[in-house]
Amino acid sequence: MSHDNDFKRDLAEIAAHKLREGRITKRGFLQAMAALGVIPMAGLGGRAMAAPSELVIVNWGGTAADVIKEVLGDTYKEATGIDVVIDGSGPSAGRIRAMVESGAVVWDVCDSGPGSAIILGEAGVTEPMNYDIIDRTKMMEGTDWEYGAGNYVYSYVLAYNPKLSEGGVPTSWADVFDTKNFPGMRTFRKAVRGMLECATMAQGVPLAEVYDVLSTEDGIDAAIEQFRKIRENVIVWGSGSESQNLFLQEEVVMGNIWSTRAHLLKDEMDEGTFAVSFDGGVMSPGTWVVPKGNPAGAEEAMKFIAFAQDPALQVKWFELIGSAPINPAAAPLVPESMSRWNPTSPENVATQILYNDEWYAANQIAAEEKYVNALIN
């Protein structure tokens, strides 16, 4: 993701926001979008029609785009004769909404998240998932949303460097928050997403009760307090690559990072200097969403989503990029040597919880402010 893309994405979101509030006219909005290069000018006249023999899959670019092309695109073409085009420009909720509201939809299936899927569905700009075509039994329980179908899973996990850790190997979040017995620097995300859960578990709260405890003011404050206690030993990561660098440069001994970055680190670091514990991890699913009025039609999009449920393909995807299979049937197909790195292997699923989007919708902003305050004040 280039910085320029981020910037344009942000601008597109803002413009869409203004359009909704009636601050700018639809005409002005479309012109702004075209000027940003977000909507191709040619698409403005009428409906931009992708050829019916083609599907446009949109994700966030980088290696992941190549992997989707290889794992899903080429195989889908083989199976159905339909060409799959990968657009790596980043289907943020703002851009999807902007595209549908402008009437120039050129995307068929987008890689999104549950939070965005719920918001977009409520805004009426995405198609409901057709679970007659998509198989609910081929996805992890709780990831079959009305307007989004789970496509892969990544986890917030405990990662550590056994060689640097002077207190021995940390086996739980309680160890991570114990700087006396486990000295050294830790890394946590700059924002609260995926972080308060582990601070709550560190206090001995059982997995099943984590979000219940966090749903009270006291629960949030207690989690924040954990970070305040160890803040002298905290370095935060803002992007996934930053978290990776902190481990590579031996700046930190342990921390809470994405399993996809851990997947890269296990190959990049020397034998015995990197390990992961899925005990107390937070599994976060990605979702497919389908913009309303997509060029190939909703049914074609659903067929593609169903095709991507194939366990063998999901295992391939995992091996290439670390996004774990969401289809429970895929776990046994993961090679023995990689199984312990798989966030959705039955052993690992048993010790993790599922990221709760409703909790974040209700509490994130208030918690975020307290989190920053605890780290700097």
Added chain:
Amino acid sequence: MTSDKARYWLLALPALAVMAIFYIWPLVNIWAISVTEPVPGFGNYVQGAESQAVTTSFVITFRVAALTTVFCVILGYICAYAIANTIRRAKPLLIALVLLPFWVSVLIRSFSWIVLLGRSGIVNDALRDVGVIERPLRLMHNEFGVVLAMVHVMLPFAVLPLLANMRGISPAYTDAARGLGASELTAFRLVYLPQTLPGIGSAALLVFVLSLGFYITPALLGGGRVLMVSEYITYQIQEFLNWGLGSALSVALLVATALVLVIAGRFLNLKNALLERS
């Protein structure tokens, strides 16, 4: 006379137009957003003033800027003094060395500090190899690292105004003081130093004001715990799309910077300090 004046204004017009369109107008919009989103009124400012995180961030910002200024002025003074007074033949080379960092992006200079100051960075490795330390020192991801790197980035902004000031000082005054029996130190303290006060003032002001809004270096070397206001603004806007509070914070930072200038204006002649050329 009046037509002459008008002609000069005409020359300034393109620059003024660029400023008005690309600076003043967006700025007015930021002011507007800060009092209109999400609801009209001063809610964003109240929220900012009541938030401990925001007030702490302002304290950190002013502290880091002040520390940077002090070190920059001291180091810059020594550097400018050496260039202006001692070495004559090497002068162009020394000035080129001061200017050289301007040709390297701040981002790259900040990353270089990461390579130097890291836990297994060059400095720590060297110290450990010669046996000075047993375990790595924490040189970055704290205020020390941020101030160190910021002094490096800001130093030319202190050297240049001081140099301009010192070059305008005739050596005859100090020579005369020495001739009348003053020691070297006394001559410097009573005769030379007072003449460089305007240079010190403009160097300090320039470095301080630039440091207040600095973003890249603290973001990279602060480890998230040296959260300056500019980073906090980015955080509000990028993470939460909270344009109201983000704008209010930038307006507050602008007002704070303007206040610094007003207060400085009471103690030194701003016109001379900022526009002085020898």
